[in-house]
Amino acid sequence: MKNLASISEWLIRSTHNLAAILLAVASVLVFYQVITRFVFGDAAAWSEILARAVIIWTVFLVSGAAIRLGKMIPIDAIRNMLPRAAQIWIIRLVTTATLLVLGVLIWFGIKMTMHVVNQQVAMLNVSVAWFYAALPIGAALAVPGVFLALRDSERAHRDSEGTES
């Protein structure tokens, strides 16, 4: 269990770092486009298309870290008013809902990626499947983040029970 947890932490940290790097890469690509337009009078069109793909990868790769760090913006005012015992059950329910959505994204994301394998991206001459693959891969890599977030909530719940009794 302990190993699994540390591998999960490592995975989430790595995808988070990768997403941060990709965000920087996308900024450079768009900045490069501005430069080419000013310097050469003609913007490089490929940089725009590539930047879009890089941003999509950033978004789906960082989803695990966003879930892990609780940055996915829940509307939790009602939950916070409930008794502790009810809260932990709702958190478990939220976890199930999140896994369900990730499951759909993984399963149908793979199907969709296969489906578009023969479509080419204009200007770049690569398969559009490279772009679509961000969804199933990002969703799959987010799964450990869901469990880590649940583990933290379960721990906080146990600790709070300990202090009350």
Next chain:
Amino acid sequence: MNAALALSLIVFFALSIPVAIAIALSSIFGITFFSKLPLLVVPQKMFTGLDSFPLMAVPFFILAGTLMTKGGVSHRLVDFAKSLVGGMQGGLASACVVTCMIFAAISGSSVATTFAIGSILIPAMVKHGYPVTMAGSIQASSAELGVIIPPSVPLILFAVSTETSITQLFLAGLGPGLLVSGALVLMVQIWCRSKGYGKEDGDERMPILKAARNAFWALLMPVIILGGIYGGVFTPTEAAAVAVFYALVLGLFVYGEMKVSDLPELFRSAAVSSGAVMLIIAAASLFSFLVSLSGMPNAIGEWAQSTFSASWSFLLAVNVLLFFVGMFIETAAAILVLAPILTPVAIAFGIDPVHFGIVVVVNLALGMFTPPLGVNLFAAAQVAEIPVERLFSSLVIPVFTVISALMIITFVPEVSLVLRDLLN
């Protein structure tokens, strides 16, 4: 299908399922039980929803804002605003509004504005004898300027989800932004004079010229960004990328308050914040695809046409609806779900979609500091180190001030549109 989508979404929100997951789940639910569509549309629509060049301005503006907050821009702007308006009674509180106004022209978010400016001005106001609750509520309300004055992430979201021009919305946001700023300064002045606060705000002020020289490079940023967009030099997305590089150069080399070793953490934090917003966008584009397929906008449009006699009563009803939605629902989700439904109806009533977008965003910005749930409130309470509930009673005055400004913005379209019409 419509009822199922709406009901399941409300239930999922209430269950505290994160906004993006809740929107995706209620779409999956609608597709599975109330349509013949394959679930393949889930990844397809979530992908195409994000695959847009204008939308890329969102992560870039979030990144630029993160870099600006760290790079020594905020305290220079505070000094500049203090040198401008700090001399009169209530000068510090007025400087809070003015700093937020200028910072808003750099940053696209209001939470970032609250942290950047509030962490300097809330302690300063408390030190000068303002009650901490008043300081917090003035900060929380001024920070909403962050999303009204361009660049603004919510305005980009409205533009993308309704196919309105970002540049036109950015032009239209300036007038209302100045109006709300003016209203807030007026409020602060009356408030301070009637309660006798802020009589010695003038000490520790810098001479105007010195403060302006210090803040020069920071003040130049909105000129480059907005000037570039308005002048047609850059697209908003390109302007956002330029803002990222400008912020880097400023923080690393000109002011030297940011170290290269700070960058990984700043990029990581910007990646998470923009990822969270972009995932809501992805889920919402799936949701609004289903909504438009089910004919809900037409149904609501027909109902609205027969219920409201004129555009003014429709606008009033929209304002009331959004005020309550804004109290509970996160801004990006509210815009992405409601704007595609309401905007066609507004157009049918003869309302300019650009004006309508400003009304929607100003209203939802109000929701950012109306209890019980307002992101600015939580941020301001965190900075002021008090429980958020203590802010509630001192918010009555700012909320009513902004509602008055919102009414003017709603019923005098020229406030938003005059600049756009002048330049087009």
